[in-house]
Amino acid sequence: MKIDKDQVENIAKLSRIRLTELEREMFVHQLNNILFYIEKLNKLDTENVAPMAYTSDVSNVFREDKLKPSIPLQDVLINAPATKSGFFKVPKVIE
Amino acid sequence: MTYEVVIGLETHAELATITKLFCGCSTKFGVEPNTQVCPVCLAMPGVLPVMNKKAFEYALKAAIALNCKIDEFTNFDRKSYYYPDLPKNYQISQNYHNMGIDGYMDISVNGTISRIRIHNVHLEEEAGKLIHPEEVGADYSLVDFNRAGVPLLEIVSYPDMRRVDEVESYMQTLRKILLYTEVSDCKMQEGSLRFEASISLRKKGVDRLGNRVEIKNLNSMKSVLKAIEYETMRQRDVLDRGETVDRETRLWDEVNEKSARMRSKEESQDYRYFPEPDLLPVLIDEKWLRAIKDTIPELPLIRRQRFIETFALSDYDASLLIDEKILADFFEECVKILNRPKSFCNWITNDLLREVKDRKLDIYHLKIKPKQLAALVEIIEKGTISSTIAKEVFSEMIQTGKDPKTVVEEKKLVQISDEGLIEEIIIKIISSNPDAIEDYKKGKKNALTFLVGQVMKETKGKANPKIVNEMLMKKVGV
Amino acid sequence: MSLRLFECTAHQIKAKILSKEIRASDFIKIVFDRIKSLEPNIQAFITINEDEAIKKAIEIDKKIESNENVGLLAGLPVAVKDNICTKNLYTTCASKILETFIPPYDAFVVKRLREEDAIIVGKTNLDEFAMGSSTENSGLKITRNPWNLECVPGGSSGGSAAAVAADLSILALGSETGGSVRQPAALCGVVGIKPTYGRVSRYGLVAFGSSLDQVGTVSKDVRDAALLLRVIAGYDLHDSTSANVPVPDYLDRIDSGVDGLRIGIPKEYFTDAFNADVYKALKDALKIYERLGAQVVDISLPHTEYAVAVYYIVANAEASSNLARYDGVRYGYRTSKPNGIIDMYCRTRSEGFGNEVKRRIMLGNYVLSSGYYDAYYLKASKVRNLIKIDFDVAFEKVDCIICPTSPVPAFKIGERANNPLEMYLSDIYTIPANLAGIPGISIPCGFSKEGLPIGMQILGKHFEEKKLLQIAYAFERETDFHVKKPVLKISSM
């Protein structure tokens, strides 16, 4: 599979990354190189192979429904680029 | 042209755990913004989720109650989309292995039962809350993450509904099931129960579904029904004009009772689901499944049927009782103590509900106990108090939680059955109401009722009406 | 020859501190003097934690003076890779997007360091978000290899490896997703462990590829590695993937030797692709093992050639969602005067991330996007299973697998910067262990003609770190590669 500029632009949109024309060209080239390399996986027949999504074979890990203290508001907001009256402030979101 | 309306519902219910799905923060509603958050639910760099067992079991319980197939293997997936109220910009949800699939729920419309299939039930996390300041020219929105990470159950129906009354019954029945299983408090005003509808129209007799429109921002059951009616008309107009309905998502405008396009199918999101590597799979064995099943109570429709059959209640009475699980439980407790179903049913559906409404009582924390209502019914039957007095006693009981005997003693409400005493009063009443005696002798039967009333008034309702009646009839010479 | 103090191992310094031969506060000053004199050349650190470190050292001195119990790492300086969260201390991931981020919490491993009285000297440089094999992709600075300042230290834990190699710290923590501890350890001539997936909690390690990430150790020798691993390993309720498996004392019987052990040599790893010096060093090392009584056995890991492809799909798919949270809402960088929320997201991320990070996020989003999931992500997950099965089969025949850590010694800064694919291929020997979740240790095993260190890695079965350390120590005892020091000129500041 080969990707073109439009597809790169679409992926950039999904990634919330804005590219300059130059960057777009560079990424088309580099991503195609990588995708070409990845193609080698198709040499393998994996019809009857189960996917490995987990590195551990443990299951059923839970915590109890027990309250733990939250963190002070000051610590919540200290790293925030913009706040107002205890809220995080962002550019207006129009639905 | 006549069309068939095809409706499906997506329901989100916040689960009734005390902590969030992946961290120990409280789920309490209505606190100061961003005071129930921690590094985990704020998606700070480096944090990891750990699943709340109770939330998982609640979701499993709901899936079982909705007759879903439960796979032995389940896990969680990341659903990616950017929104400022979603801290990680992905939601931990279930996509490839839901909690349950292919279930159903029976609903009743005017006594007719129909079956609505459930496509899937899955567990996911709630988002935070966005606030859009009303002030003129405000170019910002505010985010509060207190709700972010609250466990959320999503129930997706098949498009099996055709009419608004079916939709209403679906919502009511589902709400009841969630309340009966105690997995959610279903408070719509707090957003813990929400619906989204999808609607399409097709010509009668056509198999293929028409283009589907999804409607969001439905804040009450009423707005769901209104939005469906509006959307039905809108789509009918489009089709009547010979045009096609766009596949799109629309937002309901509560104030203007209209919907407007939010995004079209082309702009639809690419969620890039993949298995959440930070959470391990969950295997559900028979033993666990059975243990959860055992915690599911008899569900509303079945209970209603049993009430009708076992206690000879009317359909109407039984429906009223099962409407709130807590009332139906109350009723059954009473009947266990004293076998007078009809009588308890009347007390609960009439007096109790009226008092609850008038006095704005919390139905989940009633002061009166089944044992006490049973005792009340018992002393009425024994003749200790009259049924009129009983209403007064009941009112006191529901407000104070006192035993009926205590109320009767404190208020000196014991019924007067002493014939000598009653006779004295009757003589007094007869002598002061000669006209009524005359009327009665002329054949006016209700003159006697008037006289009984006068005696009761004189005794502040405490005279035994049966004795009063008998003695009066004797006195006036019947 | 007497060692200068900063050249000592953790065990040597610990003995001196506990016997009151030197005070922790005096030693830490020596370390910071060393840092001040060499850091301008090496550039290993992003943040130096001097004030807090000195305070902590004084506390430990007081404990020792009053004969109180002290922790396993009492007074030992530890450098922490800057993608591991430290409470109230900058944690930048070497990215502009997190340049101002101060975590309100400690990572599990950092909590463990503090509990055992270690002293955190600073936060070390890395490839931005640990994405890279050279530390050239740091968004903040370039770290240099102490053995040759024109060469890369390897990566992504290049800052940690360079710091230990240049004696700027006695111990360090790194992190691995595809070899990021072992490879820089090899290129800098130090010891690096990548533990079994789940052996060490990931809580507080800023996520890159969640199903691959592990915190690892960097140290001057094998015994120090054993000590540090014992401290950071263990079960953590905050990480669902953390293993509830007891942590052994890795130092106990570390000198058991290798007599009778079977060492597997994967034929797929010994191709003509790699450097002659590396090849020779490995051959010599195997001779030493045979002399010590081990049996060298040929094995096959047939799916090795697919490992890099699988890795770049799986790691980047996970990364694309792990890095979605850097959006300028709650912490970190935000672009100025955004025009609406989407503009804020796009500009914040475009300005905040470097090219390597962008490339990986985009690749990850592509392989997960509608219509491509099965062809890429699902396919890769299946081949990943085949790679894991390769190891399962191999470990039925052998006790461990030995191979080079990196196909080449340290390369020149800038040499590979323009070809991402070639850079990715340099991780060919380390990536399979991450995919399979097995542990590995890299130890010095020789030098190239140019005098650059060469590393050898030993891979083992899940949770067999103890055996790996024994095997590594048997070699280390017989050789002196680990005690050689780079010649470093003190720069004038």
Ligand SMILES: [Mg+2]
């Ligand atoms: Mg959902």
Ligand SMILES: [Zn+2]
């Ligand atoms: Zn929280």
